[in-house]
Amino acid sequence: MNPTQQPKKPIVLIVEDEPLIRLLAVEFIEEAGFDVIEAANADIAVSILETRMDIRIVFTDIDMPGSLDGMKLAAAVRDRWPPIQIVIVSGRGRHHDLTLPDRAIFFDKPYDIGAITATLHQMAAAPTAR
Incomplete structure (x- = not known):
């Protein structure tokens, strides 16, 4: 790497249908040192x-409109792109019957920004072979 080049920041894909909540997530995840791509639905x-x-x-x-909700998206990501890490969030609380894909992490809304940021950094540090 050229000494003048900055190392690439890990990229987080934020999938949230509520524009203001998506904006909040984008802001705190960028402030945590990540690059962000936004999607309004799965x-x-x-x-x-x-x-x-x-x-x-x-x-x-x-909870999102469209042909996939966040849980189905997470299952598709785990199936099609296994190295990608997954964070699932909901404002409705964690249901006892909620089955997360392997290695997925769940957080309630409102966001605990410190806990989510720490988790994102741990996930980004994990080796990948995509």
């Missing part, structure tokens, strides 16, 4: 994932 997120090979983490809400 269908858009899948299209992005099909064309980008540099996404390290998907940060998705559960």
Whole structure:
């Protein structure tokens, strides 16, 4: 690497249909040192994932309009792009019957920014072979 080049920041794909909540997530995740790509629903997120090979983490809400909700998106990510880390969030609280994909982490809304930031840094530090 050229000494004048900055190392690339890990990329987080934020999938959230509520614009203000998505903006909050974008702001605190960028402030934590990540680059961000936004998607307003899971269908858009899948299209992005099909064309980008540099996404390290998907940060998705559960409840969204479209053909996939956040849980189905997380399952699709785990199936099609296994190295990608997954953070699932919901404002409805964690249901006892909620089954997360392997290695996915769940957070309630409102966001605990410190806990989410720490988790994102741990996930970004994990080795990947995408």
